[in-house]
Each structure stands twice: as structure tokens, then as C-alpha cells.
Amino acid sequence: METLTIGHGAGGSLTQELVSMILGRFPGNPVRDREDCAILPEGIAVTIDGYTVTPLTFEGGDIGSLCICGSANDLSVRGAKPLYIALGVIAEEGFPLGDLIRFMTSAAGVCSALGIELVTGDTKIVPRGQADGLFLTTCAIGRIGTHSGLGTSNISPGDVILLTSPPGMHGATIAASRYGLKVEGLSSDCAALWPMIEKLLPLEGLRCMRDCTRGGLGTVLCEWAESADIGIEIDETLIPWDEATVSVCDLLGLDPLHMAGEGCAAIVISQEEAADALELAKKHPLGKRASVIGSVTGEHPGYVGIHTASGGTRLVDKPVGEELPRIC
Amino acid sequence: MNETRERIALLSKALDLMTDRPIRVMEVCGTHTVSIFRQGLRSLFPPSLELVSGPGCPVCVTDQGEIDAAVSLAGIKGVTVATYGDMLRVPGSGSSLVNERALGRDVRVITSADQALEIARNEKTRLVVFVAVGFETTAPSTASVILDAHREGRGNFTVLNLHKAVPPVLEALASDKNIALDALLLPGHVSVILGLSPYRFLPEDHGIACAVAGFGAEDIMLALVEVVRQIREGRPRVASLYSQAVREEGNCLARDLIDRVFEPCDSSWRGLGNLPLSGYGLREEYSSIDALKRLEISINDTSPPSGCSCGEVLKGKMLPRECALFGRLCNPSHPVGPCMVSSEGSCAAHFRFSRGGDHPWKH
Known part of the structure; x- marks a missing residue:
């Protein structure tokens, strides 16, 4: 009997297979693309995401701030201002009420900073052992403003790839805590990207954006290369690496290009406006380490290459399933 | 061009100039394999330098029957299997540890041996089986927790011991005329424990050029330059280019730990079969910690999946x-x-x- 494994939820190729299987049961449905959120008539943008993180509180955030930032970011990267949120709470019998209140307070903090209204919700308590403490689901609704045409299909050769902050910080923080590593300076980048992204939206050369969550920067680039049928080349030395993230990944044998961020966006922009975009991003605290990391090419469509710090070149791939630490 | 790239480019040029005939080098260690790929070094080697990967990935050399034993342990009521992440997705003949976990069996990922013992200390109603794989790098920490568990009389801690030794498998490869290796990139971490002398038979008896290498791009390129030089001069030897970590005599403390707990035994390697004295068997006095004995299961001779090479x-x-x-x-x-x-x-x-x-x- 084939069963689901953790890998099916890890954002890599197994997840893609699972999603295709599910979509296959909805013939003729209107899911048109595989972007981070759906754009409905009249510019309404909607997304839904479930949050199951262990530990619930981590350096740099908690499941409460994460569940708002994550869904708000999915709207933001398509140019939609997050306006409303619906929140589903599934908690396990025996879960400390004080913890729940603390997480809700932190969620509310992000909402109020962004001007997002909580408009509806649901709570379910399940018997002990049927949920890992607390699961949160948020559905975010927003509206497209000035820039309505953002999407993968806009990418064309000559465009420039910009990264707003170091990749993989959230994933490395969670992995370190899960595998009992204490690393100085390691922190999740969990943050709402809208205030920075809002500034970039007037740029006409903006092609598309993605937040580099599950599967990391590597997955975002590979999906772009595959779906737009273009090639991408990035330079390892131009990526604004976070030192603590890189050392956790070295220790555990994980690829920082495959680790999730929760406040890090990859942006494709025309060559002409790349410098303006970089300057705008850098003006905002979330983008102070923003960097141009590579470009789009008409050569080798479907493939992402990285020029390594050693001067060699190799392929960038998507992770397959759960990223597991190595042996020695 | 930054400095690192300039230095690597020079080493690449040197390799190109020095390699005037086909040279076949094996990198023994899985960490080297990945490091070479991840840093894109293969694109910098001259075409006549062929790098082949060797038997240095602990999961890969674990025999099919051993994997099946680990999977079957997970199915026993009351058992918690604790092992390294890489082991989870390896397909056994019928299932894998990751599938067993999906079916509700208690399979946990650990990153060090002492975490397995810690589970046994904290959860006294569970019988913990630590599936211990790896070479001289992981064997000392397994030995150390076995000693701790033995001292504490930790009755709910056992080990499925699958540790293997590197020098005997190198002997088997070096003796196989069909493999025809000119040089070996010796594993950095294993050599930290073993030192250099266990490798001397490679140049002396088999004429194979050897270099112990670290894992950075320059370390690896320098080690390749070194073995190509040995080949050109016709004077194979064991050179260490990882001197900041590897001492001639190795790490005596770690080797003592291995010796106290393990003794050489025959071991089955995937694809290589049973190699004499190539495993680390538990000494008799620690047999109470042996999961095979405690749970009365055996490692069967199982063929690998059909078509798998x-x-x-x-x-x-x-x-x-x-x-x-x-x-x-x-x-x-x-x-x-x-x-x-x-x-x-x-x-x-x-x-x-x-x-x-x-x-x-x-x-």
C-alpha cells in the first residue's frame, strides 16, 4: 500500500507529484497556474496555507507570527496588498491555553502592523495525540494594485535575478533546533514582505516574485526555469549568505539553497530597472542585504546553473523530499 | 575574479599541464563526492583525469539484508528505532524506515549516537534500537555510548551494529585488476581517526598513489595535483594534505574506544560481498546490547533489487x-x-x- 511520507509535504518534487495527483481529481477546474496565490476576477487575490512547525516557538518568531507572515507574503509576491485573513486553529487536548494566547497575540501584532483584519475563523480541539500540539491554517485575501501582471510567464532572457535577503535562515533555524544544535546568531527571518515589496511595485520592469519558502531559493529558480522554459545562471559569491545558516547546513549536510526562508523573496526584473529595484529594496530594513545574484538566459532552457565560489559550474536542483541530516 | 577563484584556476591549469595520460582516481569518501560536485570542481578537471566515486558512503555500502533487519526491527511492538537521517529512505526488500514511520512505527532521526542513548534514558518503557552505521568516523561515538549504556545498566538500549572498516575494503578494490585505479583520494575524517599507516600497503603493495584530503575546493585540487605528481614521478606514497586535522598516528583515544568495544569481524558490503575482517563486531562482554541477540532476529542474505547496479x-x-x-x-x-x-x-x-x-x- 502506498502511503504519504513527510517528503510529500517538503516542497520538492514529491510535493509536486502529490499536488498534480490532487488537481487531477478536479478536471476543468480554474487553477490556472502554480503561483503562490490565485488571482480572482476584479483583482482579488487569495491564498491558503497550513502551519505545522516544531518547535512552535523559535529564534526570530513563533507559529503565530509565521502563519500571518507566510500567507501575507504569498499575496505580496504577486503584487497584492494583504487585507483580510481567515484563521483556522486545530489544537490538541491538553495544549496550554497560555501558549495559544501568546501565539495569537503575536499573530495579531503582525496583522495590526500590516493593517490586516481578521474576518473569520474556526477552532477545533482534537483528542490528545491527534495533532502535534497546534496546527494553524490561514487564508489571506488581498487586492492587486498597480502591477497586475506579475507572473512566471513574463520572464525572458536578459532579465536579472535579485534576492532580497540571505536564503535559508528559517529552515536552518528549525533544523538546528530539531537536531539539538546551538548556533550563535542563528535566527529565523520570519517577516512580512509587503512594506518592502510595495515600494518595488511601481517598477514597470518587474516580471515576477516568489518568496523562497519550502524548498528554498533552489526550488524557486528551478520552477521558474521549468515553467518559463528559460535558463537561469546565478553566482554563488553574489548570494548574501548568512554565516550561521551556512554553518548549520555544513554541519548537518544540508544544502542552504534548499532551506526555507520566511522573509526572503527572489525577484525577476528587467535589466534596465535592476539597479533601481536593488536600491529600493536596500532602503528597507528587510532588504538591506539585497543583491543581484544572477540572470536569465535563453541558453539551456529548463536548467539552473550556479557558478561556484571555486569558479566551477554545476546544476542547481530541487530537493526531493524531507531534507535529512547526513551521517558523518 | 576573486582570490579563491584565481587560486583554483591556477590549480586547474596545473592539473591540466601535468596530466599527460589517462589517470583514474577514486575519491573514497561520500563527503568528497558531494563536495566535488557541489563546488562544481568536475568542470575544472582535465578530460584525461577520470574521477570515480568509491565505497565511502556508509548508507550505500550497507547490505540489503542489513537494511531489511533495521526495517523489521521498526515493526516490533515497543521498539523505537533511532538512526541517522540518511538511513530512512533506503528501500529494503519490502519497506523502508520512512515508510514504517508513516505507518506509525516509532522511527527517530538522530544526528549523534548519544541522542539515541538519551531517548532510552528518557523513555524507559521503550526498547531503543540504535541502528549504527558508518566507518571509523562514527564507530568511536557508538563505542562510547555502548560503554555508557553498559555502565549504567541501561536495559532498554540496544544497538544494531553495522559498522565497517575502511582499509579492508580498499585492499579489496586495490586487488581487483578490473578496477585499475591509479590513485586514491583518501577520506579526511576517517584518516583523522586512523592516521596514515593503515594505508601504506596501497602504494607499497599495489603501486597506488594516495593523498588524504580535506573537503574545501583548494584541499581537493591540491590533493589531485599531489597524486598526479606521484604518478608522474613513479613514486607512489601516502601524502597528507590535511595536516591540520590528520596526525601520522591518528587519534589514539578514538581507536582505543573502538578496540575496547569492537573486534574485527567479517562483514557483508553491498556489491562487494563478504569481506574478511572488514567489520567491527561487538565484543562478547557487550552482547547484551546487541539488538540482533536481544530481539532474536538475524541478518539474511538478501539480493539487491533487480537491475540495480x-x-x-x-x-x-x-x-x-x-x-x-x-x-x-x-x-x-x-x-x-x-x-x-x-x-x-x-x-x-x-x-x-x-x-x-x-x-x-x-x-
Whole structure:
């Protein structure tokens, strides 16, 4: 009997297979693309995401701030201002009420900073052992403003790839805590990207954006290369690496290009406006380490290459399933 | 161009100038395999320098019967299997540890041996089986927790001991005339423990050039320059280019630990079969910690999956892409053999970083 494994939820190729299987049961449905959120008539943008993180509180955030930032970011990267949120709470019998209140307070903090209204919700308590403490689901609704045409299909050769902050910080923080590593300076980048992204939206050369969550920067680039049928080349030395993230990944044998961020966006922009975009991003605290990391090419469509710090070149791939630490 | 790139480019140029005939080098260690790919070094080697991956990925060399034993342990009521992450997705004959976990069996990922003992200390109603794999790098920490558990009389802690020794497998490869290695890139971490003397038979008896290397791009390029120089001069030896970590005599403390708990025993290697005295068996006085004895299971002689050539790949006789299953039928999403599963497996590395050579940056 084939069963689901953790890998099916890890954002890599197994997840893609699972999603295709599910979509296959909805013939003729209107899911048109595989972007981070759906754009409905009249510019309404909607997304839904479930949050199951262990530990619930981590350096740099908690499941409460994460569940708002994550869904708000999915709207933001398509140019939609997050306006409303619906929140589903599934908690396990025996879960400390004080913890729940603390997480809700932190969620509310992000909402109020962004001007997002909580408009509806649901709570379910399940018997002990049927949920890992607390699961949160948020559905975010927003509206497209000035820039309505953002999407993968806009990418064309000559465009420039910009990264707003170091990749993989959230994933490395969670992995370190899960595998009992204490690393100085390691922190999740969990943050709402809208205030920075809002500034970039007037740029006409903006092609598309993605937040580099599950599967990391590597997955975002590979999906772009595959779906737009273009090639991408990035330079390892131009990526604004976070030192603590890189050392956790070295220790555990994980690829920082495959680790999730929760406040890090990859942006494709025309060559002409790349410098303006970089300057705008850098003006905002979330983008102070923003960097141009590579470009789009008409050569080798479907493939992402990285020029390594050693001067060699190799392929960038998507992770397959759960990223597991190595042996020695 | 930054400084690192300039230095690597110089080393690449040197390698190119020095390599005037086909040279076949095996990198023994899985960490080297991945490091070479991840840093894109293959694109900097001269065409006549052939690098083949060896049997240095602990998961990959674990025999099919051993994997099946680990999987069957997970199915026993009251048992918690604790092991390294790489082991989880390796397909056994019927199931894998990751599938067992999905079915509700208690399988936990640990990153060090003492975490397995810690589980036993904290959860006294569970019988913990630590599935211990790896070479001289992980054997000392396994030995150390076995000593601790023995001292504490920790009745709910056992070990499925699958540790293997590196020098005997190198002997088997060096003696195989069909493999025809000119040089070996010796494993950095294993050599930290063993020192240099256990490798001397390689140049002395088999004429194989050897260099112990660290894992950075420059370390690896320098080690390659070193072995090519040895070959050109016709004077093979064991050179250490990892002197900041490897001492001539190795790490005596770690070796003592190994000796106290283990004794040499015959061991089955995937693709290589049973090699005499190539394993670390538990000494009799620690037999109460032996999971096989405690749970009365045995390691059966099981054939690998049909068509899987992991054994030939591990010996350097076949490139991953030469396997009929590579890519289409065996890939990281749907692996058939362990070399496609482990993050340090050569098939997985060839697939992830170069699609087996079928990509724009030819290696």
C-alpha cells in the first residue's frame, strides 16, 4: 500500500507529484497556474496555507507570527496588498491555553502592523495525540494594485535575478533546533514582505516574485526555469549568505539553497530597472542585504546553473523530499 | 575574479599541464563526492583525469539484508528505532524506515549516537534500537555510548551494529585488476581517526598513489595535483594534505574506544560481498546490547533489487549514468538502490548536480 511520507509535504518534487495527483481529481477546474496565490476576477487575490512547525516557538518568531507572515507574503509576491485573513486553529487536548494566547497575540501584532483584519475563523480541539500540539491554517485575501501582471510567464532572457535577503535562515533555524544544535546568531527571518515589496511595485520592469519558502531559493529558480522554459545562471559569491545558516547546513549536510526562508523573496526584473529595484529594496530594513545574484538566459532552457565560489559550474536542483541530516 | 577563484584556476591549469595520460582516481569518501560536485570542481578537471566515486558512503555500502533487519526491527511492538537521517529512505526488500514511520512505527532521526542513548534514558518503557552505521568516523561515538549504556545498566538500549572498516575494503578494490585505479583520494575524517599507516600497503603493495584530503575546493585540487605528481614521478606514497586535522598516528583515544568495544569481524558490503575482517563486531562482554541477540532476529542474505547496479558503482566499475535504471527508473524521488538515496551517494550526487552528465555544463 502506498502511503504519504513527510517528503510529500517538503516542497520538492514529491510535493509536486502529490499536488498534480490532487488537481487531477478536479478536471476543468480554474487553477490556472502554480503561483503562490490565485488571482480572482476584479483583482482579488487569495491564498491558503497550513502551519505545522516544531518547535512552535523559535529564534526570530513563533507559529503565530509565521502563519500571518507566510500567507501575507504569498499575496505580496504577486503584487497584492494583504487585507483580510481567515484563521483556522486545530489544537490538541491538553495544549496550554497560555501558549495559544501568546501565539495569537503575536499573530495579531503582525496583522495590526500590516493593517490586516481578521474576518473569520474556526477552532477545533482534537483528542490528545491527534495533532502535534497546534496546527494553524490561514487564508489571506488581498487586492492587486498597480502591477497586475506579475507572473512566471513574463520572464525572458536578459532579465536579472535579485534576492532580497540571505536564503535559508528559517529552515536552518528549525533544523538546528530539531537536531539539538546551538548556533550563535542563528535566527529565523520570519517577516512580512509587503512594506518592502510595495515600494518595488511601481517598477514597470518587474516580471515576477516568489518568496523562497519550502524548498528554498533552489526550488524557486528551478520552477521558474521549468515553467518559463528559460535558463537561469546565478553566482554563488553574489548570494548574501548568512554565516550561521551556512554553518548549520555544513554541519548537518544540508544544502542552504534548499532551506526555507520566511522573509526572503527572489525577484525577476528587467535589466534596465535592476539597479533601481536593488536600491529600493536596500532602503528597507528587510532588504538591506539585497543583491543581484544572477540572470536569465535563453541558453539551456529548463536548467539552473550556479557558478561556484571555486569558479566551477554545476546544476542547481530541487530537493526531493524531507531534507535529512547526513551521517558523518 | 576573486582570490579563491584565481587560486583554483591556477590549480586547474596545473592539473591540466601535468596530466599527460589517462589517470583514474577514486575519491573514497561520500563527503568528497558531494563536495566535488557541489563546488562544481568536475568542470575544472582535465578530460584525461577520470574521477570515480568509491565505497565511502556508509548508507550505500550497507547490505540489503542489513537494511531489511533495521526495517523489521521498526515493526516490533515497543521498539523505537533511532538512526541517522540518511538511513530512512533506503528501500529494503519490502519497506523502508520512512515508510514504517508513516505507518506509525516509532522511527527517530538522530544526528549523534548519544541522542539515541538519551531517548532510552528518557523513555524507559521503550526498547531503543540504535541502528549504527558508518566507518571509523562514527564507530568511536557508538563505542562510547555502548560503554555508557553498559555502565549504567541501561536495559532498554540496544544497538544494531553495522559498522565497517575502511582499509579492508580498499585492499579489496586495490586487488581487483578490473578496477585499475591509479590513485586514491583518501577520506579526511576517517584518516583523522586512523592516521596514515593503515594505508601504506596501497602504494607499497599495489603501486597506488594516495593523498588524504580535506573537503574545501583548494584541499581537493591540491590533493589531485599531489597524486598526479606521484604518478608522474613513479613514486607512489601516502601524502597528507590535511595536516591540520590528520596526525601520522591518528587519534589514539578514538581507536582505543573502538578496540575496547569492537573486534574485527567479517562483514557483508553491498556489491562487494563478504569481506574478511572488514567489520567491527561487538565484543562478547557487550552482547547484551546487541539488538540482533536481544530481539532474536538475524541478518539474511538478501539480493539487491533487480537491475540495480549500486554494487558496481561502489566499486568504481560503472558510472552512475551507465546503470540501466539511472534517471528514468531510479531517481531521488523514486530511488531503487541506496546510492540514489543517500545525500552522499554517488548516483544521487551525479543526478542532482549533473543529471549524470546530461546538462549544459559538461563534466
